[in-house]
Amino acid sequence: MNRQYLGKNKPTDVIAFVLPEGRGKISLEMAISADTAKRNAKIYKSTLDWELSLYAVHGVLHALGYNDNTLRKRRIMQERAEYILNA
Numbered sequence: 001m002n003r004q005y006l007g008k009n010k011p012t013d014v015i016a017f018v019l020p021e022g023r024g025k026i027s028l029e030m031a032i033s034a035d036t037a038k039r040n041a042k043i044y045k046s047t048l049d050w051e052l053s054l055y056a057v058h059g060v061l062h063a064l065g066y067n068d069n070t071l072r073k074r075r076i077m078q079e080r081a082e083y084i085l086n087a
Helices: 002-006 034-043 047-062 071-086
Strands: 016-018 026-032
Touching: 002 016, 016 034, 016 047, 034 047, 047 071
Parallel strands: none
Antiparallel strands: 016 026
């Protein structure tokens, strides 16, 4: 899917598709990679549930206009996602 929709020939954790809705509403479809979540849970010594939740929040943040195309923006998004998950 990453190659098909984003032109990147590598695995990714989540892809979010924002669908047109009505005024002030957002519809979102997400594809989350369970394989990536399992792998990253081992690497980062977290749990599968944490990784899957993190990817879901990450996808919603994208739908809300956040971007992670620079190191600075990636850090901001990561901090925001962790804040939400720890709240």
